[in-house]
Amino acid sequence: MLARRILFPILLVLVVAAAFAARAVAHPTIDVVAANWKFTPAKISAPLGEPTTLRLTSSGGVHGIASEELGIPNTTIMPGKFTEVTFTPKKAGEYVVHCSIMCGAGHDKMTLTIEVQ
Numbered sequence: 001m002l003a004r005r006i007l008f009p010i011l012l013v014l015v016v017a018a019a020f021a022a023r024a025v026a027h028p029t030i031d032v033v034a035a036n037w038k039f040t041p042a043k044i045s046a047p048l049g050e051p052t053t054l055r056l057t058s059s060g061g062v063h064g065i066a067s068e069e070l071g072i073p074n075t076t077i078m079p080g081k082f083t084e085v086t087f088t089p090k091k092a093g094e095y096v097v098h099c100s101i102m103c104g105a106g107h108d109k110m111t112l113t114i115e116v117q
């Protein structure tokens with residue numbers, strides 16, 4: 001009886017602690033769809049000093065993303081495929097990331113703005 005009265009609160013605390021730990025580990029995953037010639041959404045935000053995962057796909061054309069400043073390696077975005085890339089911003093600011101693959105007439109204007117705060 002005593003064991004039950006002590007064990008239950010301990011278990012409850014453990015379950016709550018585990019739930020918080022799981023939440024702390026989970027980091028933002030943002031879906032970004034590339035197309036001719038834009039990223040949707042065109043602007044996202046990422047927390048400073050914490051990992052963010054981009055889940056990238058294309059609804060038309062082959063595109064790419066890369067940012068040395070943000071630590072995003074050159075990543076090809078293919079239609080019908082999902083590619084994940086995780087980066088951890090080291091400095092706050094607004095970063096304008098251009099499509100990294102020559103994709104046609106609108107390529108120069110194809111940008112993804114990442115706000116780090």
Ligand SMILES: [Cu+2]
Nearest residue numbers: 099101103107
């Ligand atoms: Cu392009």
